[in-house]
Amino acid sequence: MTRSLRLFIVSLLAIAGTWILVGPALAHSEHEGTEAHEQVPFNDLTNDQPMVVDVVELSGLIDPVMVNMMADTLANVDPTKVLAVIFQVNSTGSVVSNADLYELVVRISEAKVPISFWVGPSGSRATGPMAQLAGLADDVGIAPGARLGALGPSILPEGWAETPFGLPLDTDLVTDTVGYDEAAERGIARQSPVLLAQLVGIDGFEVITDETVSPPTLEPVTHTRFHKLDVVSEFFHTVASPAVAYLLLLIGMGLLVFELFTAGVGVAGVLGASCFLLSTYGLGVLPTRWWGVALLAVAFLGYAIDIQTGVPRAWTVIGTVALVLGSLFLFDGTPISWITLLFGIVGAATGMAAGMPAMVRTRFSTPTIGREWMIGEMGEAVEALGPNGTVTVRDAVWRARTNRATPIPVGAPIRVVGIEGLWLEVEPEEGGARDHRERSKNTQ
Template identity: 50%
Template sequence: MLAAGLALALATGLAGVGSAAAQEGGGARRSFVNVVQVSGYLDRVLADFLADAVGESERDGAEALVIQLDSPGSVLATAELDALAFRIGHARVPVAVWVGESGAQALGGAASLVLAAPLAGMAPETRLGLVPRPIFGEVPAALRQGTLGPEDALELGVVELNREESAVLGSFIAALDGQEVAGETLRTATFEAVEGGPPRAELTVDARLAKLDLLPRLLHTVASPPVAYLLLSAALVLIVFEFFTAGVGVAGLVGAGCAVLAAYGLAVLPTSLVGLALLALGVFGFAVDVQTGVPRFWTGVGVVAYAVGSLVLFEGVGIGWLPLVAGVVGVVLMMLAGLPATVRSRFSTPTVGRESMIGEMGEAVAEAAPDGVVRVRDALWPARTNRATPIGVGQRVRVIGIDGPLLEVEPEEGGAKDYRERRGSSPPPTGHDAGP
């Protein structure tokens, strides 16, 4: 059978050549099959695409409609999935679903489309299963509780074509020849006997490939869990970044664009409000400590909240470990390294005009050992003491220097009596120090 499959696969290359020759020679129009490629989670964009493909195939008189399927599941509402499966199962044109190429899968709601189609086949090393509930008739327990490979699915009668016949798309189309659907026999290939070998197949139909247009493809991509999550993460970081910069800049505009795209994806996907709230809490925690300039309690809250929120953001669909790690690590690095550096750069410009604060008195609101937070002029500032002795909460301090957004302070008691004295010339020698 494998040799026969290879012979059928060889015919794939002849289909496009035959189509071009027929068109250039102006000969009689050949029969054709429409082929649509479906990948990713089934959403409204793909549902409309498949429904339109069925209708177009019916109107144009296609020999069959072939759906190339590779999907981890469905995010459609129950009624929408049922309507799509019914449309495929009761179309006026034969519909065949090919789970391919090798390594593809049809799980969850996507597996329901395979069961609904009159004809189906699976390429080698593909998986089918985890059917949530029956739509047409009973579903074998093996498909409800787990997944099946091509051989097991054929044995259970879930698919009609074996894995050799479904090895590649051309083989699958050729293997449709002779299959009966609603009393009609499909004609897609001719077979020529070869002495000492399997029959040679040549497609007698043209394959018309259809894909999503640019805008629907963009919306479908945005509605995938990893992309929606990464867009949301980028939007949150860029919007917070914009709050700490002067005016409206590129970060704000890009962040707003990411937020709009992420909002569409979150609206399509089964999004958890708890997950969204945790992500917002995480970013808020980071922003609190960015203002103080010292990672403390709220930074820990931000890390934990953002990591947990990322894990529970979607219900029933997974983000994937690589996007998850990239999102959490990227946000943490930006909040702990990138944003504080930007804040220091902004407030270190000479136009801020804070040199007059030198000599001002304030109060420590967080212990400085040596870094802490002080209140000066009714505002909180990150501070660092220039002495080995820590400054306790509530202790009076004097500003003796400024380094970017950081104030250099010393305790009022035990410090220089006058900040100018520390930076001025040495006092004149007393009589005890003067020479004879």
């Protein structure tokens, strides 16, 4: 495949990737980006349009996608049809500016219907800006096993009349969290083991007791309408998570390096370019240290240099150090879990330092290319062979070994006398050991 054709294909991939990134954002501005599902009460016998409670599910970091969803929900609420809005949250941080968060603060404070936050189900967390937003709402509930607090730096402008949960600015909840029992004891949240309990606590939400079962249960009369991100918005919300953006970046660069050692643009190149482009969206949303990205690029450049030579050497060490540092310091204030870091660093280092050189040697030493021609070929020692080292034959780097009785210094001419697996058996141009010469005759 010609260089111009490969450049044309890569250009098309770049254009397609740009459209993938920009298109959903443009489409998102034209609609709410949510899917709604209404739960109809079991005893609904009327054709009238009853009041509903909107439940909006929010999980992950507060990013532009989540901000748009919350803002659209609050802006489009119809008080003649909606009784209240409940945000079901599990969020521990934010990657948007205080200006975007302040917009949500204003919309919550000016909402035409009661706004409620439920930290649930069990295991959910509401910390940082999400906890502050919850503390400014009309109602907060928490499930057993959930945690609320760790407010962090205030997102409110100076002079704002309210404080989260009505607490002083130096409250211990700036750094600490509370659970199910303590939140209720301190009066900052009511106990809501399940979502229905949170719904029942909303003024005007009607239920009846179903006595046809044992024990009797509460059944909602008021409709509940659930909202969540649509498929496209959920996809980009996931891509903007630190772990996914980091792994996409490593996979993308690794596959692009792999593509350098293949003939033409193949599946690896297309997949690598797609992963890399998607990672740039996540990196653009997250608080990324761009020098961390540069370190990761240096890492893969170093690996590529040694892959070309066929054996791990100095550049592999440089690449590994850059990989570790770039991974640890990629994001500012948004840490990646140790499991993700371990998987990314070990996987990339192993694949680049061991897997890729072996793949390249295997690829270019297959019978389809033919290796018999190498017997008798002359080359040069890239490093001293005593007995193992590397040599070049027709400008290609190979791992090689010689007889211990005839070590070969750097730069000395060598002759290929045999091939054993992926290794070349070589001897000095003059004075080769007897066993090599005999081995060469036996292979003929």
